[in-house]
Amino acid sequence: MKQAKKIFTRMCLNNWGGINHKILEFHEYVNLFSGKSGSGKSTVMDAIQVILYGSFSPSFLNKAADDAKNRRSVLSYLRGEQKDGTANREGQDFCSQIVLELQDTGTKQYVCMGIAFEVRKNDSEIRKFVYFSHLGKMPEGGYLTAEGYPYSNQEIRALTETRMKETAKGGRAELNR
DSSP: OOOOOOEEEEEEEETTEEEEEEEEESSSSSOOOOOOOOOSSHHHHHHHHHHOOOOOOOGSSSSEEEEESSSOOOOHHHHHHHHOOBTTTTOOOEEEEEEEEEEEETTHHHHEEEEEEEOOOOOOOOOOOEEEESSSSSTTSSOOTSOOOOOOHHHHHHHHHHHHSSTTTOOOOOOOO
16 A cells, blocks of 8 residues: 655745745655756755755855856845846845745644745845744745735734734744744
């Protein structure tokens, strides 16, 4: 009998690198990232580093993926800058999120931890961001509004406040940052 696929962790990327919206599922034990050059392996790995370590420093990102024309930074990832000099979200205001959904294998409780950004078209540095956590699974649709836009920081705060009211533990995840 075939056993159902077990999902240990999910990751939501909204407006990160060349990705507009993607929910990735990770296996409990081992995950392999493979693909052609430019397929997004380093994009995903750098997102994981940003959310787990909270660093915006360009020196913290994958240096092996840099080349003479492409110096990676969190802001360049947010704008979706490409090697050809174009950017997916150039000249516009937008919101972005990187969120991990984890399950405590003992209690079976889900917790989400993430970072949400608001970027203005003229920003030369990251100015508006918020780290957040909440109990429960990701919202249906992965932090997108009914219109398909990533939640604003205000919408993220409203979600965490709602989750706090809905749960007995106060809705906040016990995270050690």
